[in-house]
Amino acid sequence: xxxxxxxxxxxxxxxxxxxxxxxxxxxxxxxxxxxxxxxxxxxxxxxxxxxxxxxxxxxxxxxxxxxxxxxxxxxxxxxxxxxxxxxxxxxxxxxxxxxxxxxxxxxxxxxxxxxxxxxxxxxxxxxxxxxxxxxxxxxxxxxxxxxxxxxxxxxxxxxxxxxxxxxxxxxxxxxxxxxxxxxxxxxxxxxxxxxxxxxxxxxxxxxxxxxxxxxxxxxxxxxxxxxxxxxxxxxxxxxxxxxxxxxxxxxxxxxxxxxxxxxxxxxxxxxxxxx
Numbered sequence: 001x002x003x004x005x006x007x008x009x010x011x012x013x014x015x016x017x018x019x020x021x022x023x024x025x026x027x028x029x030x031x032x033x034x035x036x037x038x039x040x041x042x043x044x045x046x047x048x049x050x051x052x053x054x055x056x057x058x059x060x061x062x063x064x065x066x067x068x069x070x071x072x073x074x075x076x077x078x079x080x081x082x083x084x085x086x087x088x089x090x091x092x093x094x095x096x097x098x099x100x101x102x103x104x105x106x107x108x109x110x111x112x113x114x115x116x117x118x119x120x121x122x123x124x125x126x127x128x129x130x131x132x133x134x135x136x137x138x139x140x141x142x143x144x145x146x147x148x149x150x151x152x153x154x155x156x157x158x159x160x161x162x163x164x165x166x167x168x169x170x171x172x173x174x175x176x177x178x179x180x181x182x183x184x185x186x187x188x189x190x191x192x193x194x195x196x197x198x199x200x201x202x203x204x205x206x207x208x209x210x211x212x213x214x215x216x217x218x219x220x221x222x223x224x225x226x227x228x229x230x231x232x233x234x235x236x237x238x239x240x241x242x243x244x245x246x247x248x249x250x251x252x253x254x255x256x257x258x259x260x261x262x263x264x265x266x267x268x269x270x271x272x273x274x275x
Contacts, residue, residue: 007032008082009254010074012065012122013092014038015047018139018227021247022089022254023047027056029255032086037063037074065092065118071125078129085129087254090119090201091139095194107193108179112172115197120169120204127208132217137253138205138224142268144198146275151188158203159275165207172200202266202275209264219258225249225267 009030013019015038026034036051036058038044048060061077064070078085093115096107119138130136146155157163157171175196178184190196205224212220229238230246252270256262265272 006082007086008035008078008084009033009087009089010035010037010061010078010085010126011089011091012037012063015040015043018230018243018246018250019089019091020047020051021243022091022250023058024051024054024056025244025247025251026087026089026254027051027058029251030087033082034058035061037061037092039064063092063122065090065122066114068121068125071122075125075129078126084131085126086131086134087136088123088126088130088134089137089139089250089254090122091250092118093139093197104191104193105180108184108196109176111193111197112176112200115194116172116200116204117169119201120165123204123208130217130220133219133258134217134221135254135256136208136220136222137250138201138222139250140201140205140224140226140266141194141198142226143192143195144200144202146199148190148192148195149188149199150190154188158199161210163203163207165204165211168200168203168207171203172196205266206264212263221256221260221263223253223256223262223265223267225253226273228269 009026011019011022014023014036023034023036036048041062044060048058051058061074063074096102149155175189178187178189185191202224205222208222212222227246227249228241230241230243249267249270253267266275
């Protein structure tokens with residue numbers, strides 16, 4: 001009898017910060033191979049070596065979520081080496097510093113293209129590899145709560161149970177074009193580029209969960225979470241949580257048991273919270 005393929009987990013953007021801590025935690029709790037990914041190969045391999053010094057054994061694979069070619073290479077590697085995927089944690093993302101002098105139009109576009117479009121592209125490419133009982137976790141943020149959007153009409157579009165993936169892409173494009181035209185405030189959009197990217201990630205999670213309900217593969221759950229305010233480069237080290245504390249909720253969502261009933265939910269501090 002042929003041996004069943006070993007289980008495998010992928011964590012995007014995981015050479016440092018919360019992603020690194022998620023890999024560390026999964027190496028201790030997940031029964032299978034954990035793949036640490038990073039845009040920069042040297043930094044990724046250094047991160048793997050650091051974890052090996054702790055007695056853990058992650059595997060490195062290069063990944064830039066803004067490059068479809070890079071995403072395709074990861075897909076091909078997973079397909080040929082593991083014949084599938086059991087756990088995908090979409091942690092990679094960016095945030096401009098408050099003191100950034102980059103024009104808001106640039107911040108809005110680059111942040112949305114990375115945090116939302118990059119996450120969407122990796123999901124579209126890797127979802128066909130998901131095995132029954134797989135778990136997908138999109139790392140979002142309390143900065144993406146709907147209350148940041150002044151317009152009730154725009155909020156209603158994001159929360160509509162009939163929102164499709166293409167409809168959501170259209171909403172994000174509309175935000176970017178309204179920012180570029182200088183009319184986003186008067187139209188009722190949020191003035192936070194990062195917040196809007198995470199609104200879109202939470203909306204995407206709910207769309208994906210609805211898609212998975214119709215999928216013939218059993219028990220694939222898609223959830224999102226806020227890791228909390230963590231002491232990382234992204235928070236300019238202002239966060240009060242350690243990276244390992246920040247990894248707790250993403251790992252909790254990644255290891256949800258069969259039959260837990262949670263899909264399309266937003267978690268904070270290991271609890272489902274309202275959006």
